[in-house]
Amino acid sequence: MPHATDNRPTSLLAMGPGIADRLLTDHHRARLAALTRTDPYLVAHDLTDPSPEVAAALAEAEVLFTCWGATPLTAEVLAAAPRLRAVVHAAGSVKHHITDVCWExxxxxxxxxxxxxxxxxEFTLATILLANKRVLHSADRYRALRTQHDWLAELDTSGNYRRTVGIIGASRIGRRVIELLRPFDLDVLLYDPYVDAPEAARLGVRLAALDELCANSSxxxxxxxxxxxxxHLVGAAQFAVMADGTTLINTARGSLVDEAALLPELTSGRLHAVLDVTDPEVPPADSPLYGLPNVLLTPHVAGSLGNELHRMADHALDELERYVQGQPFADPVRAGVLPHSA
Known part of the structure; x- marks a missing residue:
């Protein structure tokens, strides 16, 4: 009796060293192997100078399953992958490795x-709520005083009731923050030149010019x-109109904030900041940011890490399953939107 033809597509894992072991559990690898013809433990770290085993797998691959550190898919790489039809990226931005040749x-x-x-x-929501409660200030003062104190009087202007939160950018993350803020008694302003009034109404926010948003948001x-x-979208002009005690949160990219203009406002104590990203990404060892009590400085941890990587693996495998079943991707990346996205 002849064997049934295996019509599953071939796939290849392609990502930086060590990423696959953090991204994929044994369950994920088993699901990948069930959906496609692949060695779920073979990972291509460099497609420009591949090992013979990786080169053979690349030549047969119909799908690349990528994550952080994937090799840019240049014309030379794609020439070695004549059967490639799809890329499933188990992370956020594809700008690092998806080239114009891919679209062509x-x-x-x-x-x-x-x-x-x-x-x-979620990180942003938590820090918004903590900022309005002045938790960083309270913790620092409590540590310093170590005695009875009239906290009610000192924190009389704190709280989250009817505060205004300003969101700069209705990106995918910005929209998710807006969604998470809905259950709270907060007013939300939005600055985004690509959002019109009807869309803002659907989001439940009020559009504002950048300086207006900065002047009116806690x-x-x-x-x-x-x-x-x-x-440097947010710079000296925006800091100047912010009220004393305003908190700036940056989980996007450090280059969006003019840190040279921000530092004097932070060292004076007039403004507060939650900085998960900086420019440069690791501040110099002598940067004041490390020691300021009004700054929460974190090493780019707001995005997926730890077991949150498994969520990305689950979603990527869901997309791969759609491809295998001949269905369109639920969340396709379009070439036309990349110039205006992360």
Missing amino acids: RGIAVTSTAGANALPVA VVSVHAPQLPETH
Whole structure:
């Protein structure tokens, strides 16, 4: 009796060293092997100078399953992958490795940017609520005083009731933050030149000019993409109109904030900040940011990490299953939107 033909597509894992072991559990690898013809433990770290085993797998691959550190898919790489039809990216932005040649070849692309947006939005929500409660200030003062104190009087202007939160950028993450803020008694302003009034109404926010948003918000949170036109989007002019005690949150990219203009406002204590990203990404060892009590400085941890990577793996495998079943991706990446996205 002849064997049934195996019509499953071939796939290849392609990502930076060590990523696959953090991203994929044994369950994920088993699901990958069930959906496609692949060695779920073979990972291509470099497609420009592949080992013979990787080169053979690349030549047969119909789908690349990528994550952080994937090799850019240049014309030379794609020439070695004549059967490639799709890229499933188990992370956010695809700008690092998806090239114009991919679009010219008609390669379908999807990413798990939506899954990666959730932990960033959760981090942002938590820090917004803590900022309005002045938790950093209280913890620092409590540590210093170590005695009975009239906290009610000192924190009389704190709280989250009817505060205004300003969101800069209705990106995927910005929209998720807006969604998470809905159950709270907060008013939300939005600055985004690509959002019109009807869309703002659907989001439940009020559009505002950038300076108006900064002047009227107790917390300003940055969620715009890193583009030439967003370089130092928030700078001296915006800090000047912020009220004393305003908190700036940046979980986007450090280049969106003019840190040279921000530092004097922070060292004076006039403004507060939650900085998960900086420019440069690791501040110099002598940066004042490390020691300021009004700054929460974290090492780019708002996005997926730890077991949150498994959420991205689940979503990527869901997309791969759609591809195997001949269905369109639920969250495709379009070439036309990349110039205005992260």
